[in-house]
Amino acid sequence: MAELTGNLLVAQSGGPTSVINASLAGVIQEAGKHECIEEIYGAANGILGILNEDLIDINEQKAKTIAGLRYTPAAALGTCRYKLDFKKKPEQAAKDMERLFEVCQAHNIRYFFYIGGNDSQDTSNKINEEALKRNYEMRVIGVPKTIDNDLPHTDNCPGYGSAIKYAATTVMEVGIDVASMATDDGSCCIIEVMGRSAGWIAAGTVLAKRGRDEYPPHIILLPELPFEDEKFLAKVKQTVDAHRYCVVVVGEGIKYPNGEEVGADKSRVDSFGHPVLSGAAERLKEIVQFKLETKTRTVLLGYAQRAAEHLASLTDSNNAFACGEAAVRAAVEGNSGQMVKIVRAGSNGAIHWGTGLQALADIANVEHFVPRDWISDDGFLPNEKFVQYARPLIEGEVRAPMEAGLPKYVTLDPSRIEKKLQPRA
Amino acid sequence: MAELTGNLLVAQSGGPTSVINASLAGVIQEAGKHECIEEIYGAANGILGILNEDLIDINEQKAKTIAGLRYTPAAALGTCRYKLDFKKKPEQAAKDMERLFEVCQAHNIRYFFYIGGNDSQDTSNKINEEALKRNYEMRVIGVPKTIDNDLPHTDNCPGYGSAIKYAATTVMEVGIDVASMATDDGSCCIIEVMGRSAGWIAAGTVLAKRGRDEYPPHIILLPELPFEDEKFLAKVKQTVDAHRYCVVVVGEGIKYPNGEEVGADKSRVDSFGHPVLSGAAERLKEIVQFKLETKTRTVLLGYAQRAAEHLASLTDSNNAFACGEAAVRAAVEGNSGQMVKIVRAGSNGAIHWGTGLQALADIANVEHFVPRDWISDDGFLPNEKFVQYARPLIEGEVRAPMEAGLPKYVTLDPSRIEKKLQPRA
Numbered sequence: 113m114a115e116l117t118g119n120l121l122v123a124q125s126g127g128p129t130s131v132i133n134a135s136l137a138g139v140i141q142e143a144g145k146h147e148c149i150e151e152i153y154g155a156a157n158g159i160l161g162i163l164n165e166d167l168i169d170i171n172e173q174k175a176k177t178i179a180g181l182r183y184t185p186a187a188a189l190g191t192c193r194y195k196l197d198f199k200k201k202p203e204q205a206a207k208d209m210e211r212l213f214e215v216c217q218a219h220n221i222r223y224f225f226y227i228g229g230n231d232s233q234d235t236s237n238k239i240n241e242e243a244l245k246r247n248y249e250m251r252v253i254g255v256p257k258t259i260d261n262d263l264p265h266t267d268n269c270p271g272y273g274s275a276i277k278y279a280a281t282t283v284m285e286v287g288i289d290v291a292s293m294a295t296d297d298g299s300c301c302i303i304e305v306m307g308r309s310a311g312w313i314a315a316g317t318v319l320a321k322r323g324r325d326e327y328p329p330h331i332i333l334l335p336e337l338p339f340e341d342e343k344f345l346a347k348v349k350q351t352v353d354a355h356r357y358c359v360v361v362v363g364e365g366i367k368y369p370n371g372e373e374v375g376a377d378k379s380r381v382d383s384f385g386h387p388v389l390s391g392a393a394e395r396l397k398e399i400v401q402f403k404l405e406t407k408t409r410t411v412l413l414g415y416a417q418r419a420a421e422h423l424a425s426l427t428d429s430n431n432a433f434a435c436g437e438a439a440v441r442a443a444v445e446g447n448s449g450q451m452v453k454i455v456r457a458g459s460n461g462a463i464h465w466g467t468g469l470q471a472l473a474d475i476a477n478v479e480h481f482v483p484r485d486w487i488s489d490d491g492f493l494p495n496e497k498f499v500q501y502a503r504p505l506i507e508g509e510v511r512a513p514m515e516a517g518l519p520k521y522v523t524l525d526p527s528r529i530e531k532k533l534q535p536r537a
Numbered sequence: 538m539a540e541l542t543g544n545l546l547v548a549q550s551g552g553p554t555s556v557i558n559a560s561l562a563g564v565i566q567e568a569g570k571h572e573c574i575e576e577i578y579g580a581a582n583g584i585l586g587i588l589n590e591d592l593i594d595i596n597e598q599k600a601k602t603i604a605g606l607r608y609t610p611a612a613a614l615g616t617c618r619y620k621l622d623f624k625k626k627p628e629q630a631a632k633d634m635e636r637l638f639e640v641c642q643a644h645n646i647r648y649f650f651y652i653g654g655n656d657s658q659d660t661s662n663k664i665n666e667e668a669l670k671r672n673y674e675m676r677v678i679g680v681p682k683t684i685d686n687d688l689p690h691t692d693n694c695p696g697y698g699s700a701i702k703y704a705a706t707t708v709m710e711v712g713i714d715v716a717s718m719a720t721d722d723g724s725c726c727i728i729e730v731m732g733r734s735a736g737w738i739a740a741g742t743v744l745a746k747r748g749r750d751e752y753p754p755h756i757i758l759l760p761e762l763p764f765e766d767e768k769f770l771a772k773v774k775q776t777v778d779a780h781r782y783c784v785v786v787v788g789e790g791i792k793y794p795n796g797e798e799v800g801a802d803k804s805r806v807d808s809f810g811h812p813v814l815s816g817a818a819e820r821l822k823e824i825v826q827f828k829l830e831t832k833t834r835t836v837l838l839g840y841a842q843r844a845a846e847h848l849a850s851l852t853d854s855n856n857a858f859a860c861g862e863a864a865v866r867a868a869v870e871g872n873s874g875q876m877v878k879i880v881r882a883g884s885n886g887a888i889h890w891g892t893g894l895q896a897l898a899d900i901a902n903v904e905h906f907v908p909r910d911w912i913s914d915d916g917f918l919p920n921e922k923f924v925q926y927a928r929p930l931i932e933g934e935v936r937a938p939m940e941a942g943l944p945k946y947v948t949l950d951p952s953r954i955e956k957k958l959q960p961r962a
Contacts, residue, residue: 193718
């Protein structure tokens with residue numbers, strides 16, 4: 113493959129994670145090693161930044177800022193939810209694609225890296241196909257990122273290990289708190305985590321049990337399995353009878369057997385008369401309190417579980433960084449239309465992490481779920497197969513420097529490069 | 538004062554904190570230094586353990602377990618919500634008090650330490666008065682504990698510094714996450730923290746701003762000030778217009794000018810037809826989404842904010858430990874009917890922490906609120922006076938040992954001492 117000389121553009125997409133910036137640091141630091149890569153640009157707020165020709169000059173950043181990205185949460189370049197939606201908005205998508213190539217050509221972008229989840233890999237795939245069609249030489253590599261861990265072909269997705277290290281620690285800490293208050297009255301605590309269709313995060317909190325049956329969490333509800341009131345209530349009651357308390361973890365997207373989301377129950381109305389999405393944990397709390405008369409509290413981790421850098425996994429962060437590096441190396445070597453994937457060799461205790469490549473076409477729009485045989489027969493807990501898989505992902509701690517009692521994170525200098533085009537129509 | 542020889546009983550009460558066990562460790566380790574203290578017992582689940590003669594043998598614990606209490610959250614002895622309620626249940630309370638002294642006499646308890654908040658200090662006061670009345674020589678010292686920080690006379694309450702270190706870090710991390718996704722659509726994130734009548738925890742998240750106006754949190758709603766929809770919405774709108782996003786922190790107990798709790802809005806009904814307490818954050822989310830049409834997400838930290846040992850403040854933990862030590866020293870020196878308080882000397886940058894004593898009668902049932910002149914004129918943010926007060930409380934990190942990616946906390950050996958009495962009637 114002939115050497116391709118030109119500029120690099122990197123962008124971040126979708127919901128941030130604790131380690132999405134570690135991948136960015138990997139891309140930038142690796143890019144600095146290759147002479148064929150001239151300038152390094154970052155798109156402000158993902159695809160929107162490209163369309164708006166809103167590009168951040170990475171060469172103007174201090175080296176210590178780039179190094180600091182390895183322990184800084186959220187998307188340092190900014191991110192967005194904007195999509196090139198060829199299915200629902202084909203005209204807008206075609207127009208956006210046209211504009212995107214105008215911007216790439218204007219700035220001689222020859223290397224494009226998109227750090228994101230399912231949708232972003234699909235977008236990268238389309239951009240790669242379009243570049244081939246246009247005969248515009250640009251190498252496009254996807255860098256995986258999602259706390260949901262639902263990308264196929266990769267061992268795990270950067271962001272996931274940190275999310276479950278935080279979630280499992282929180283469940284463990286809340287669990288011993290609730291246990292220490294457990295008296296004959298009985299109590300229940302329900303912790304809601306992210307995961308609309310895949311239950312990977314909820315499943316990951318099983319690590320808090322550390323192999324002990326009696327330790328919380330006692331019940332983990334995954335969106336992969338249908339939720340049944342009666343079975344669930346019986347299990348809560350059995351747990352409270354045995355331990356005087358019960359800790360439940362629920363993935364936000366759990367569904368009734370008819371496919372309706374538990375948290376999207378429409379019978380609730382707010383004070384304006386609108387139906388309210390109560391959320392899964394609140395709905396379960398209602399059920400437990402009404403049917404079992406057991407005092408119940410909820411915790412809703414929300415964005416904290418994807419931003420809690422202070423408890424990020426070093427393994428996850430290192431893998432995220434390695435994915436960024438590998439993406440650049442792959443592109444320089446002549447690859448395009450691929451996503452970097454994480455590869456695990458060895459077994460528990462002596463795992464070697466590496467990277468590989470997988471065609472973007474194999475990734476786009478395929479969702480990877482928790483396998484049924486990684487879950488107990490009764491469906492209430494992931495089993496040892498899952499634990500073997502997940503445990504290595506939370507090993508090690510990312511230690512951000514502290515200042516006045518708070519983590520000291522970095523921010524990029526927002527300097528933009530000069531625009532060459534008319535504003536986007 | 539003549540030397541008093543006998544056994545020691547220590548108990549933990551009410552909601553746990555990240556450092557309630559540090560106070561317990563202080564009591565135990567200091568007690569070991571005094572020959573007048575013979576046996577050391579811990580009541581299982583607070584006052585309930587005393588009434589049930591359910592006493593844990595501290596002398597049977599390993600030294601490394603006791604040392605580990607300094608970094609272990611939740612109440613290692615167990616705690617309870619049970620009260621000696623002389624107002625509402627005078628007969629039961631009198632019966633309980635009788636039983637309590639039976640147990641103390643049966644086990645020759647001469648030193649009693651109760652680690653707790655407002656109610657517990659009141660209970661300690663009553664126990665002390667009762668001992669005097671009965672002419673039963675027993676020294677009673679209260680050890681402060683509450684994340685709510687609402688005890689009077691003490692500079693701060695052990696548990697508070699850790700709660701706000703965790704809450705401020707979370708607000709900071711969620712804040713930069715939300716900021717990094719901020720596009721022209723605008724967005725709002727509302728984080729609910731504990732504090733039913735005092736807003737100390739909510740106020741403490743102002744530290745996440747690190748002195749920068751534009752940094753989140755942009756609005757902090759304290760239960761001390763009446764909540765007004767229109768003023769609040771105007772402030773949210775102004776913030777979203779300026780920054781494209783707005784982060785709000787709300788103390789759970791905020792109230793309308795008529796005194797009704799915002800989170801206890803009764804117009805909402807669940808699917809069983811019962812009124813639902815939506816919680817303050819959910820209620821504010823409804824208002825923002827309905828009136829401003831700004832996409833809003835919530836975070837509900839719940840028990841995590843009092844159990845998050847993994848981000849506990851070393852200053853707080855050391856003060857908690859010092860309170861336990863000081864309680865024992867005070868009792869051995871002949872004091873009774875006192876609560877240990879934390880005393881601050883020096884100013885920011887060179888603070889010296891010490892302890893003092895305050896009569897339990899001065900503490901019981903007095904609630905300490907955030908002073909009005911520590912809050913901005915518009916009521917939406919604590920001011921520099923508050924920051925000067927709070928910032929030293931989050932200094933330093935408690936670092937628990939880690940094992941397989943999770944904190945490794947200790948548990949007490951549950952060995953009980955032999956009962957000498959008939960079961961409680």
